[in-house]
Amino acid sequence: MNNHFLLTNGQVIDVESGTVSTGTIEIKDGMIKRTYEQHEKYPSQVEKVDAQGKYIIPGLIDMHCHIQETFAPHFVAAGVTTVRNTAGDRDALKPLLEAPLDAPTPMMYTCDALIDGEPGLWGPTQPGNFVTDDPEAARAEVKRQADIGATFIKVYCMIKKDVLEAVVDEAKKHHLEVSCDLLHAKDVDARTAAKIGVTWFEHATGFAQSIYPGWHVHADQSKWLHINWQEPDQEKIEEFCTEMLSYNVKLCPTFIVQDQAERLPNYWDPNNKISTSSEQFFEEHWQGVLKHSEAVHDQTGFLNTFIKRVAKTYADLGGTVVAGSDTPALPGIFPGMSLHRELELFLEAGFTHLEALQAATNKAAESIALKGVGSVEKGYVANLVILDDNPLENISNTQKIARIIKGGKLYRQSDILSFVEAN
Numbered sequence: 001m002n003n004h005f006l007l008t009n010g011q012v013i014d015v016e017s018g019t020v021s022t023g024t025i026e027i028k029d030g031m032i033k034r035t036y037e038q039h040e041k042y043p044s045q046v047e048k049v050d051a052q053g054k055y056i057i058p059g060l061i062d063m064h065c066h067i068q069e070t071f072a073p074h075f076v077a078a079g080v081t082t083v084r085n086t087a088g089d090r091d092a093l094k095p096l097l098e099a100p101l102d103a104p105t106p107m108m109y110t111c112d113a114l115i116d117g118e119p120g121l122w123g124p125t126q127p128g129n130f131v132t133d134d135p136e137a138a139r140a141e142v143k144r145q146a147d148i149g150a151t152f153i154k155v156y157c158m159i160k161k162d163v164l165e166a167v168v169d170e171a172k173k174h175h176l177e178v179s180c181d182l183l184h185a186k187d188v189d190a191r192t193a194a195k196i197g198v199t200w201f202e203h204a205t206g207f208a209q210s211i212y213p214g215w216h217v218h219a220d221q222s223k224w225l226h227i228n229w230q231e232p233d234q235e236k237i238e239e240f241c242t243e244m245l246s247y248n249v250k251l252c253p254t255f256i257v258q259d260q261a262e263r264l265p266n267y268w269d270p271n272n273k274i275s276t277s278s279e280q281f282f283e284e285h286w287q288g289v290l291k292h293s294e295a296v297h298d299q300t301g302f303l304n305t306f307i308k309r310v311a312k313t314y315a316d317l318g319g320t321v322v323a324g325s326d327t328p329a330l331p332g333i334f335p336g337m338s339l340h341r342e343l344e345l346f347l348e349a350g351f352t353h354l355e356a357l358q359a360a361t362n363k364a365a366e367s368i369a370l371k372g373v374g375s376v377e378k379g380y381v382a383n384l385v386i387l388d389d390n391p392l393e394n395i396s397n398t399q400k401i402a403r404i405i406k407g408g409k410l411y412r413q414s415d416i417l418s419f420v421e422a423n
Helices: 069-077 090-097 135-147 161-173 190-196 207-211 234-245 255-263 273-281 283-290 293-299 301-316 337-348 353-358 362-367 395-399 413-422
Strands: 004-013 020-028 031-037 047-050 055-058 060-065 080-085 107-110 114-116 129-131 153-155 178-180 200-202 250-252 384-387 401-406 409-411
Touching: 004 384, 060 362, 069 080, 069 090, 069 273, 069 401, 069 413, 090 107, 114 135, 135 161, 153 161, 161 178, 161 190, 190 200, 190 207, 190 234, 207 234, 207 301, 234 301, 250 301, 255 293, 255 301, 255 337, 273 283, 273 337, 273 413, 283 293, 293 301, 337 353, 337 395, 353 362, 353 395, 384 395, 401 413, 409 413
Parallel strands: 004 047, 004 055, 060 080, 080 107, 114 129, 114 153, 153 178, 178 200, 200 250
Antiparallel strands: 004 020, 020 031, 055 384, 384 401, 401 409
């Protein structure tokens, strides 16, 4: 396949409007050169790929993952052509950041090391994890990350308030948003973080601490038995979500994390060639998690319904809610495939098929001002997924992948997985 071809007769899904129309897409030099409606003539001399009976969507965007070079192709094999990497060692990711547009690895939007407080939930300072209680040290770290090209800053749950204030202040000087994970936080809740200026709330964490002051996952839960997490107080949730909307925060709820935690020691597994191929990279980590299934379930799983209600309420109020997987946090959170499960969970939370698809395409791209991806439009990068069935009728159809186009190059899933095996 050359770098100039036509994808003809496909059912093109407009993720903005939800309309489906038969059309042809002209792809050249990795970009969408033009789209043609069914009645319009297209260049007859250009090579053609017939997509009759297939549905064409933009490449999917995983808005919360932790990627490594070894398993990066699994994302693209699953139709995930862009990822937002939420903490890691940016130097180790250079091969991915510098990869050609048509490489079988996803485009990346990434921060560097997360910034945490002493003693550090994941231990002391190391690549991917900067630990400090010193505001000035935190400022210097933000500047360092900005200087090496980080596209946002991530803070973690043991961060002190004064350190967080310094991080946000310094990040603003570099025009960078700040993201937080407050699942294990005791001292900083979502309200405090939002007032300071944090923009992103990963896993929708910190909301429970704000709605129920004094509660946190490590508290004596016997004192909080009056909270019915399975039937959460909608009035309290709506009141707090309205307040958070005034700060214009954004949520990436990663429903799959709570869903898998609630299922442990069992978990969702598509048991397909992508998940089977990727298991080798996580076996040791996942086996370690399974040894502590009860603790993980008790700390995270019970929040499943609560997080779904928070995210749907916030979206209904007009807030930004996007799809992410937190790959490879827990057993069954496979690179690429877990985002498809996340879209199914969006429906369980009450979102429509279109809203779920938007959360991993155009709305995801818009939330981080990422230009040229997330839609099938002239001038956009030719990142496309060709599906056998319509995802607007059943969101699970995003998993029925016929071919993937990454940066204008046409791939079969087997092509990409062969690349993994060869390396």
